[in-house]
Amino acid sequence: MVIIFFFSCKSDDDQVADNTLAALVAVNTIEIDNVIACASSSPDQQNETITYLYPRPGATDIRYFETSSLDVDKNDFTAYRSVAITPTDFFNGYLKKFNRISDNEKWVIITFFENGVLHISNPIRLKHLTKPTEFSDQVTVDTGVAGMPIFSWNDGFFDDNKIYFQVVSDRNDELLSGTYTFERQFQYYKLDNVVLNITRDTPPTLEVGEDYGYTLMGVSEDNWVNLLLQRQFQP
Structure with missing residues (x-):
């Protein structure tokens, strides 16, 4: 269950720096x-580090905020300062990503505006130095059902993944489906075990003999990607 809180906040505290998330x-x-x-x-x-974002249609003024270190309260907005980074396209803009060089680990929050409301992500804990992401192509693709391949995978080095994000894309890197599961399996395009779906339209039937891509992210409770799998396949 996702619980959404709305706040309308005003502050006269001149001590809050203009570029903090608290000021916004x-x-x-x-x-x-x-x-x-x-x-x-x-x-x-x-x-x-690479921070990934799903900008819903209508999202504007996407911003990247970070703390100076991990030695802060991750929920204290005064600890987050804006960093001027322009996001780049991922899957031809369906997703966005921020590339950032950092010599220490910290907390990150992403924000954007939608219909005049400021939307704020959960804190993301960077672990690139102590728990670097495992990159691999070890995904099993079962093509026994025409046009409906079944993807399955193992956790890899780290076993604290809480959710899995999977993308099926075409040869031009266009996102066809974007889904989340708790299980280490997904069948295109069945939603039986899908717990969150960012696919905007009904995806096309996969054509036999065509090249497609599969991307899988295993994500921990604090929004760090432990595992990133990518491979090409033909249904």
Whole structure:
């Protein structure tokens, strides 16, 4: 169950820095825990993190906030300062991502506006130095049912994944389906075990002999991607 809180906050505290999340919250109506975001290591650089975001249609003014370290209250908005990073496209813009070089681990929050309301993600704990993301292509694809492959996988090095995000994409990297499951299995396109679905339209039937991509993220309770699997397949 997702519990949504609305707040309309005003503050006369001149001590709050203008670039903190607290300052933005103070002058806006906000909605907490209604932004889908998580973060992973980079496969190329040890000190780089990649924060992923699903910007719902109509989302504007996407912002990246971070703390100076982990030694803060993750729910204290005064500890988060805005960082001017322009998000780049992931799956041709269906998702967005922020690449950030950081020599220490910290907390991150992503925000955007939608219909005049400031939406705020849950805190994301970066672990790129102590628990780097495992990158692999170890996904089993069962193509026994035409056009409806079954994907299954194991947890890998870390077993504290709480939810799994999977994307099926076409050869042009267009997202066809984006779903979340608690189980380590997903069948395209069956929603029996899907607990969250960001697929906007009914996805197309997969064509036999065509190339497609499968991306899987195993995400921990604090929104860190422990496992990122990617592979190509033909149904």
